[in-house]
Amino acid sequence: MEQPNITGHxxxxxxxxxxxxxxxxxxxxxxxxxxxxxDIVYLSFDVEPEGLKTAVDxxxxxxxxxxxxxxxxxxxxxxxxDELTPAAELMGAVNTVAIRDGKAIGHxxxxxGFVKNLELNGVTIKGAHVTLIGCGGAGSAIMTQLALDKVAxxxxxxxxxxxxxxxxDRVAKVAEKTGTPIELHDLADKDDMKACALASTIFINATPxxxxxxxxxxxxxxxxxxEGLAVGDTVYNPRETKLIKMAKAKGLTACGGxxxxxxxxxxxxxxxxxxxxxxxxxxxxFYN
Amino acid sequence: MEQPNITGHxxxxxxxxxxxxxxxxxxxxxxxxxxxxxDIVYLSFDVEPEGLKTAVDxxxxxxxxxxxxxxxxxxxxxxxxDELTPAAELMGAVNTVAIRDGKAIGHxxxxxGFVKNLELNGVTIKGAHVTLIGCGGAGSAIMTQLALDKVAxxxxxxxxxxxxxxxxDRVAKVAEKTGTPIELHDLADKDDMKACALASTIFINATPxxxxxxxxxxxxxxxxxxEGLAVGDTVYNPRETKLIKMAKAKGLTACGGxxxxxxxxxxxxxxxxxxxxxxxxxxxxFYN
Numbered sequence: 001m002e003q004p005n006i007t008g009h010x011x012x013x014x015x016x017x018x019x020x021x022x023x024x025x026x027x028x029x030x031x032x033x034x035x036x037x038x039d040i041v042y043l044s045f046d047v048e049p050e051g052l053k054t055a056v057d058x059x060x061x062x063x064x065x066x067x068x069x070x071x072x073x074x075x076x077x078x079x080x081x082d083e084l085t086p087a088a089e090l091m092g093a094v095n096t097v098a099i100r101d102g103k104a105i106g107h108x109x110x111x112x113g114f115v116k117n118l119e120l121n122g123v124t125i126k127g128a129h130v131t132l133i134g135c136g137g138a139g140s141a142i143m144t145q146l147a148l149d150k151v152a153x154x155x156x157x158x159x160x161x162x163x164x165x166x167x168x169d170r171v172a173k174v175a176e177k178t179g180t181p182i183e184l185h186d187l188a189d190k191d192d193m194k195a196c197a198l199a200s201t202i203f204i205n206a207t208p209x210x211x212x213x214x215x216x217x218x219x220x221x222x223x224x225x226x227e228g229l230a231v232g233d234t235v236y237n238p239r240e241t242k243l244i245k246m247a248k249a250k251g252l253t254a255c256g257g258x259x260x261x262x263x264x265x266x267x268x269x270x271x272x273x274x275x276x277x278x279x280x281x282x283x284x285x286f287y288n
Numbered sequence: 289m290e291q292p293n294i295t296g297h298x299x300x301x302x303x304x305x306x307x308x309x310x311x312x313x314x315x316x317x318x319x320x321x322x323x324x325x326x327d328i329v330y331l332s333f334d335v336e337p338e339g340l341k342t343a344v345d346x347x348x349x350x351x352x353x354x355x356x357x358x359x360x361x362x363x364x365x366x367x368x369x370d371e372l373t374p375a376a377e378l379m380g381a382v383n384t385v386a387i388r389d390g391k392a393i394g395h396x397x398x399x400x401g402f403v404k405n406l407e408l409n410g411v412t413i414k415g416a417h418v419t420l421i422g423c424g425g426a427g428s429a430i431m432t433q434l435a436l437d438k439v440a441x442x443x444x445x446x447x448x449x450x451x452x453x454x455x456x457d458r459v460a461k462v463a464e465k466t467g468t469p470i471e472l473h474d475l476a477d478k479d480d481m482k483a484c485a486l487a488s489t490i491f492i493n494a495t496p497x498x499x500x501x502x503x504x505x506x507x508x509x510x511x512x513x514x515e516g517l518a519v520g521d522t523v524y525n526p527r528e529t530k531l532i533k534m535a536k537a538k539g540l541t542a543c544g545g546x547x548x549x550x551x552x553x554x555x556x557x558x559x560x561x562x563x564x565x566x567x568x569x570x571x572x573x574f575y576n
């Protein structure tokens with residue numbers, strides 16, 4: 001595989017979060033840029049929320065191209081940036097920072113990567129009726145992006161836990177700001193979920209259900225997966241979750257989590273420096 | 289040559305200065321660490337003095353291993369560090385920063401690299417009588433290191449320009465703090481220089497005289513190069529300056545500037561993380 005050829009001209013993109021040393025992003029983005037012939041490497045930096053302002057100011061003065069931001073920093077970093085994109089503003093979370101003319105601009109590709117992957121698989125977003133299972137970090141980002149992208153309606157299912165009221169507020173805010181009808185439902189009410197699924201054109205799992213080692217788990221029952229429904233999953237380990245297998249067995253369009261991951265990374269590179277990531281190359285070298 | 293294999297574990301050393309994109313240090317130190325199997329890369333960052341505090345604070349919170357500092361930042365960065373080594377303190381300039389337990393420690397290897405190279409070539413430093421031509425950045429660092437290393441006497445020659453009084457002050461300060469007799473002489477007085485050279489055991493050129501394209505230049509005349517004198521030059525382009533050639537022709541020990549450069553880099557790696565740079569490998573791959 002192409003390796004970076006580091007010189008005095010080589011530029012840097014960072015990953016801020018804690019912990020970060022397990023992340024595949026440094027190897028993946030460094031290889032991607034080397035493959036594209038771009039003189040940029042990507043390194044991780046272990047930073048906790050209290051160090052974010054100092055890190056962001058340092059990156060700006062040192063001329064970083066940009067950064068990714070991961071847990072637990074995503075919801076804290078926005079206040080230290082110069083600008084936010086509408087997606088980052090509405091999600092209240094930043095996963096991508098570009099530094100342009102000394103200004104740090106926060107963006108969020110978590111939702112956009114998922115939606116882009118659906119579109120690349122032929123799924124129509126505008127005007128769609130979506131059933132979305134889970135409204136944590138990933139689910140919330142996907143909900144917001146779908147609302148920004150003008151779906152007709154979103155039915156969101158979440159556990160009635162201690163975050164229920166906060167989730168209600170978030171749903172109401174996104175609905176108000178985008179004009180998209182969004183309704184929050186109790187995850188435990190399977191009849192309600194079935195009714196929503198049957199009325200939907202897209203069904204999305206944004207919970208960890210189905211992730212290894214518990215690969216038998218599935219948020220949907222078979223009778224929810226009606227003809228014409230497109231199914232998406234945020235889980236990418238295994239590549240095909242039980243949900244994706246069930247959908248494929250029924251002949252439905254089914255998009256696993258890996259595509260979201262790759263599109264999210266590609267949107268990051270585009271945001272940083274306009275690069276067009278070769279997602280096939282990355283998939284073959286990192287996810288086979 | 290070995291290439292870095294960047295992952296989430298890879299650590300970073302930076303070069304701060306302006307301009308820095310022409311520097312060979314990123315390629316050289318990155319290759320050196322890859323050759324040693326150390327998971328560290330080295331990148332340059334274009335930073336001017338007014339951005340130094342922010343850059344240093346950023347490097348600390350982001351967990352950099354350390355940095356080199358080059359023009360025009362060397363004399364400014366010390367005030368933003370947590371500690372200085374005696375060499376950096378006395379020189380009033382920092383070219384190397386190590387970050388240990390979140391603290392930034394400033395050091396200066398400019399003089400130590402030159403002296404180490406002399407020692408590796410069998411030159412005795414302690415008790416030596418030194419004639420040093422030039423007291424700019426490099427000359428001043430060498431003067432200070434020689435004084436710290438307890439030479440018997442240093443005769444320093446410098447142009448009687450607008451910096452003469454400042455140089456007098458610097459010489460007096462180093463002499464006082466180290467207890468080493470140091471005398472400042474007028475560079476234009478060649479008789480004086482000859483008298484000093486003849487009384488010396490080491491003769492050093494720390495001016496750019498002899499550097500390409502003006503390779504005919506030489507600060508010394510042949511009659512200064514007496515038997516038993518060791519000769520050192522800070523110029524490394526060409527590898528053998530006229531001064532070094534003259535000294536070798538007379539059978540004297542003669543140390544060109546490349547050795548200083550390599551030892552200075554090796555001392556940096558040792559200061560950062562205790563690494564033992566393979567100077568032969570670097571010389572063969574970068575300076576052939």
